[in-house]
Amino acid sequence: MNEEPTIETEPVVSADYRCGFVALAGRPNVGKSTLLNALVGFRLSAVSPRPQTTRHRILGIATRPAGQILYVDTPGLHRGAKRAMNRSINRTARSAMSDVDVGVQVIEANRWTDEDSAVHAVLSEQSAPRILVINKVDLAKDKAAMLPFVADLTSKHAFDEVHYVSALKRKGLEELERSLIARLPQAPPVYGEDEITDRSERFLASEMVREQLMRRLDQELPYATTVEIEQFVDREDGVAEIHAVIWVERDGQKAIVIGHGGAQLKAIGSAARKAMESIFERKVFLKLWVKVREGWADDENALKRFGYE
Incomplete structure (x- = not known):
């Protein structure tokens, strides 16, 4: 008796597998690009000590056993955009923050500015959950002041969760990643497991x-x-x-x-x-x-x- 030919199929992901878009937003120079590179495990986004290094929307793909996170690194949203390029960058940032499944606002430890408030206002226009990521905690000189700072901040600005990280030293990233995956919709992966960006x-x-x-x-x-x-x-x-x-x-x-x-x-x-x-x-x-x-x-x-x- 002839055997039936073997039919190759795509690997089946679990029913509770999750996939979705996560915007990394913040004012210039809070470490969004360093955070993206650390989360994806690959140097995708340009990094320098200068603000406004990122000028374009960059997608970073992190595929894990429980889900696929599509990180959108946004340019820093800044005020006083007098030149056409700066206005274009702000439009790119605002667009990248819309239609995502989770909005992540990145700030520096113990520092909140008017530009941070402007970023929060844009994220608040969306119905997606908002997570506050306090970056550069390793550089904070007064760590004792961090908890009252965050308590005061979250009493004035609504966030669903707060995470403390050091993107440069890769501290707190696993906990952040687990939280993000849990908030993504149940869906199959969009990209292959070896893909890390949609950019050429x-x-x-x-x-x-x-x-x-x-x-x-x-x-x-x-x-x-x-x-x-x-x-x-x-x-x-x-x-x-x-x-x-x-x-x-x-x-x-x-x-x-x-x-x-x-x-x-x-x-x-x-x-x-x-x-x-x-x-x-x-x-x-x-x-x-x-x-x-x-x-x-x-x-x-x-x-x-x-x-x-």
């Missing part, structure tokens, strides 16, 4: 270059720069060849980015290349140019070209 390598390459600009350039200059990937090809020898343009607004800024004898640009390129090789898991040949486009941060067409809309 091309996008991640531009972020790695921009991260170095934020880290290495002084004062306000990093905010006058953006990065465009002109070419991203995998050569036959297995090397990813990437050509990127660093756009600035004035000739004087171009000279600063290049540096004396090209030293600054070389350092930016070397650090970005090493970051790319770590993420992409292959050798990278990176070529950088610096070009001027006056007023690009107030030019709607330029912003769309550079991926801000």
